[in-house]
Amino acid sequence: MVKLHPSVLFLFFLYLSGTFAMHALALYFHNIIYNGKNAENATSAIVAAPEWANLTTLAGQGRFGDVVVFDDPIILDNNLHSTPVGRAQGMYIYDKKDLYAYLAFTFVLNSTDHQGTITFNGADPIVVKARDISVVGGTGDFFMARGIATIMTDSIEGVVYFRLHVDIKLYECW
Amino acid sequence: MVKLHPSVLFLFFLYLSGTFAMHALALYFHNIIYNGKNAENATSAIVAAPEWANLTTLAGQGRFGDVVVFDDPIILDNNLHSTPVGRAQGMYIYDKKDLYAYLAFTFVLNSTDHQGTITFNGADPIVVKARDISVVGGTGDFFMARGIATIMTDSIEGVVYFRLHVDIKLYECW
Amino acid sequence: MVKLHPSVLFLFFLYLSGTFAMHALALYFHNIIYNGKNAENATSAIVAAPEWANLTTLAGQGRFGDVVVFDDPIILDNNLHSTPVGRAQGMYIYDKKDLYAYLAFTFVLNSTDHQGTITFNGADPIVVKARDISVVGGTGDFFMARGIATIMTDSIEGVVYFRLHVDIKLYECW
Incomplete structure (x- = not known):
């Protein structure tokens, strides 16, 4: 007869029910376009x-078709001059006539708190205040991670500078 | 002593065995290339x-190297003029001399039935009748989704227009 | 009362603890740039x-901004002239001033041993000896796969040729 400790099952049901984020990170990243x-x-x-x-x-018609490659500093607060804890690297693709983008990028974290990568993929309706994209994988401290990142535009200055606030919730990790 | 209701375990084993798709959607999307x-x-x-x-x-040699950004209407039937239930947004990359593509895109659904996004990634051997790509994540109604989408070319007119039939089966959702 | 065979639970705990790779593949792929x-x-x-x-x-400043589409043979050993078992297809994006890349590609395997696709996404710090990227999905023999691929540069000849050794460990499959 196998005995399961009730708390194991409880965790397992929380895990299945999706109410339990194993990691939560809040970070900023800063983008300056050439x-x-x-x-x-x-x-x-x-x-x-x-x-x-x-x-x-950036192209007219909501920038449709522009592909932008970025290597942005990730910072714990909204000050561009704070010490970065990593880099956000990848691309965004403007793919709608009213400012939607498709994002494919990785956070490469390299600090005393976190070593590893988190990879994101999904649609970013830029004009919506808070929008969700998927965390599709991770390595290092974030081995096999999955979850949701909520992106909020924290600041925009003309077409050249913007700053994003990213709230990452990992619901699966190992 | 922990008691598990047999149906819970039964569902769990179905879940592990991969025979149980929690959601199934069949949609069309229409692409007209500039x-x-x-x-x-x-x-x-x-x-x-x-x-x-x-x-x-489109380039010679199976269009190798062309990157196409799209914002296509998603429709419940094969009529381009029906009311869209969302948009398919992202890119396809022709990456083989005999018409393979790499796809990275999101379905952004916005109808009374479905609100949320489903993100796809994978190889699309265009000349094969039915081919599978991976659902790697989702948000909203499709929170944390994973699954398989089977793509079938429903119509091609010259090099400018094609219509895809997409059968989505989600095997993981929360 | 439900009876679980101890070995089922044991497998389940291994599965949760992440120490158990269900499939392990070691392959090479060969890239010659135009x-x-x-x-x-x-x-x-x-x-x-x-x-x-x-x-x-390739651009100066660590090739920042270059997007390369590839259709590379996958081979079981490090000899470019052996019979391929499939193709690695997709793109890499140079996204850092010191030679980082973002990878999004699929292995399309088509041999007596394996039929199916494995899709990869993540950051590739090219100058690091062994670096991990995420397996975000799969089809066919690799239905619903997730895991980690460790990439090692096996050979570089100038800027035109390189060969990668890829060690794939799948921790989730169905």
């Missing part, structure tokens, strides 16, 4: 654009 | 191409 | 680049 003149400060660049657009100005 | 002249109707555009190609004509 | 002159041998091509770069030479 505009032809700011090569020293830029953390991202347009690398592909449709036929009617170019690589130094 | 060819330099159809800006008003186009739902997608070539945004990157190898050195030997351009942004208004 | 440089304007090697169209016949090339297995990949730069398809997007930032404003300061072009499509036949």
Whole structure:
């Protein structure tokens, strides 16, 4: 006869019911887009654009078709000059005439608190205040992670600078 | 002593055995590619191409290297003029000399039946009748979803228009 | 009263504890990048680049912003001329000033041993000897797979050729 401690089952049911986030992280990342003149400060660049657009100005029609590659500092607060705890690296693709994007990127964390990567994928309706994308995998401290990240635009300055607040909740980890 | 109701275990074993799809959806999406002249109707555009190609004509050699960003209507039937229930947004990358593609996109559903996103990733051997790609995550009604989507080409008209039938089976959800 | 065979629970705990890889595969893939002159041998091509770069030479500054689409043979040993067991197809994006890349690709396996696809996503710090990326999904023999792939650079010849050794461990499959 096998005996299961009730708390094990309780955790298991919480796990199945989706009410239990094993890790919660709140981080900011800062993006400065290359505009032809700011090569020293830029953390991202347009690398592909449709036929009617170019690589130094975001396209008209909600930027549809622009592909931007980024290497942004991840910071614990909203100050661009604080020490980064890692880098957010990947791309965003503007894929709707009213400012939706598809995101595919990884947080590479490298601090005393966290070592490892978290990979994100999903739709980002930029004009919505809080929007969810999926955490599809992780390595290191985040081995086999899955979860949801809620993205909020914390600041926008013209078309060149924006800052995102990311709330990560991991519901599966090992 | 812990008591488990047999039906709980039965569901759990079905879950582990992979024979139980929690949600099944069948949808169509319609893609019209920009060819330099159809800006008003186009739902997608070539945004990157190898050195030997351009942004208004799909490349030779199985279109290898073309990256297409799309924002396609999702419809419950195969009629382009029915009311959409959402948008399929993301990109496809032609990555083989005989018409394979890599897909990374999200279904953004917004109807009375479904609110939320489903994110897809995987290889699409276009010339195969029914081919499977992975559902790697979801949000909203599809919180934490995983599964398989079977894609079938329902119609092709020249190089500019195609319609895909997508059968989505979610084997994990919360 | 429900009776569980102890070995079932034991497997289940191994599964939860993450010490049990259900499948382990070791494969090589070979990449030859198009440089304007090697169209016949090339297995990949730069398809997007930032404003300061072009499509036949990897960009300066750690190649930041280059997007490369590939269709590489997968081979069981490190000999480019052995019979492939499948293709590695997708893209890598150089997204850091010191040679990080974001990878999104699928192994399409088609041999007597394996039929199916495995989809990968994640950050690849190219200069690190062994680095982990996430397996986010699979189809066919790899239905619903998740796991970790450890990538090691097995050989580099100039900027045009490299060979990767990939150790795949699947911790979830059905």
